[in-house]
Amino acid sequence: MKIALLGYGKMGQIIEKFALERGHEIVLKITIDNQEDLTRENLKAADVAIDFSTPDSVLKNIDVCFDANVPVVVGTTGWYGKLQEVKDDCDKSNNTLLYGSNFSIGVNLFFKLNQTLAKLMNNYPAYEVQVEEIHHTQKLDSPSGTAITLAEGIVENLERKQEWLNEVVGTDVELFPKPEQLLIESHRIENIPGTHTVIYSSEVDEIEIKHTAHNRAGFALGAVVAAEWVKDKKGFFSITDIFE
Numbered sequence: 001m002k003i004a005l006l007g008y009g010k011m012g013q014i015i016e017k018f019a020l021e022r023g024h025e026i027v028l029k030i031t032i033d034n035q036e037d038l039t040r041e042n043l044k045a046a047d048v049a050i051d052f053s054t055p056d057s058v059l060k061n062i063d064v065c066f067d068a069n070v071p072v073v074v075g076t077t078g079w080y081g082k083l084q085e086v087k088d089d090c091d092k093s094n095n096t097l098l099y100g101s102n103f104s105i106g107v108n109l110f111f112k113l114n115q116t117l118a119k120l121m122n123n124y125p126a127y128e129v130q131v132e133e134i135h136h137t138q139k140l141d142s143p144s145g146t147a148i149t150l151a152e153g154i155v156e157n158l159e160r161k162q163e164w165l166n167e168v169v170g171t172d173v174e175l176f177p178k179p180e181q182l183l184i185e186s187h188r189i190e191n192i193p194g195t196h197t198v199i200y201s202s203e204v205d206e207i208e209i210k211h212t213a214h215n216r217a218g219f220a221l222g223a224v225v226a227a228e229w230v231k232d233k234k235g236f237f238s239i240t241d242i243f244e
């Protein structure tokens with residue numbers, strides 16, 4: 001498979017390593033310095049594009065992929081508010097996009113566990129729920145895409161929560177969520193690849209489910225497997241479609 005890497009930072013470089021190990025070829029690498037090379041013509045050399053770039057560049061990158069009719073796997077986070085618009089564009093233009101807020105197997109199991117636990121908790125109103133995420137200090141977006149997926153999983157399954165809101169710990173803004181609002185707390189600490197915790201707390205006890213990434217390998221391998229899976233398909237997909 002011929003792959004275009006849109007974004008060649010911490011993730012792009014590990015994705016390259018896994019892609020080469022699995023017998024694929026990298027035909028294009030785009031960073032901030034050569035972004036003008038991301039053209040419809042250059043993309044045509046690729047069977048699939050994998051975007052791990054930035055919240056500011058991802059939408060433009062997706063547009064060029066759609067223009068070239070090249071399937072694109074998107075791991076970049078920080079553009080959640082535009083997801084529905086992009087899905088509509090993808091369907092209208094008969095293109096292919098697979099989005100995952102997190103490509104690791106462990107987190108995708110964790111997503112399922114989170115939904116099941118949220119459903120169970122409908123019978124136990126004494127428990128208040130909160131999501132916490134910890135990431136390295138270079139991370140550009142808050143809350144993390146994974147934390148948003150967890151929060152959406154709770155809002156969809158736990159009747160007493162209607163929406164989520166985000167507090168970045170260490171800034172001056174302190175939030176006081178209403179009972180129907182789910183708090184996502186974001187922490188930024190040097191060198192943390194990604195830790196997510198869902199906490200149910202009552203006056204008498206606490207239940208925590210937690211996923212800790214030890215490194216970025218799980219995300220990167222998952223992205224390559226997703227590219228292999230989606231390459232010959234049409235439409236808008238999510239990482240959960242692969243696990244189902």
Ligand SMILES: NC(=O)C1=CN([C@@H]2O[C@H](COP(=O)(O)OP(=O)(O)OC[C@H]3O[C@@H](n4cnc5c(N)ncnc54)[C@H](OP(=O)(O)O)[C@@H]3O)[C@@H](O)[C@H]2O)C=CC1
Pocket residue numbers: 006007008009010011012030031032033035052053054055057061074075076077078100101102103104219
């Ligand atoms: N879904 C998942 O499983 C995971 C998602 N992520 C997400 O992936 C994204 C990238 O993460 P990470 O690799 O750690 O970030 P990095 O900052 O290490 O890398 C970002 C890359 O994007 C490049 N870039 C900047 N502007 C553009 C542009 N206009 N076009 C193309 N590339 C551009 C940067 O170029 P330059 O090097 O020149 O600055 C850099 O190579 C983030 O949104 C992060 O949240 C991360 C891990 C897992």
Ligand SMILES: O=C(O)C1=N[C@H](C(=O)O)C[C@H](O)C1
Pocket residue numbers: 077101102135139143144145146147193194195
């Ligand atoms: O920026 C990161 O590093 C990560 N981003 C993703 C997210 O926003 O959830 C996935 C992972 O947690 C690492």
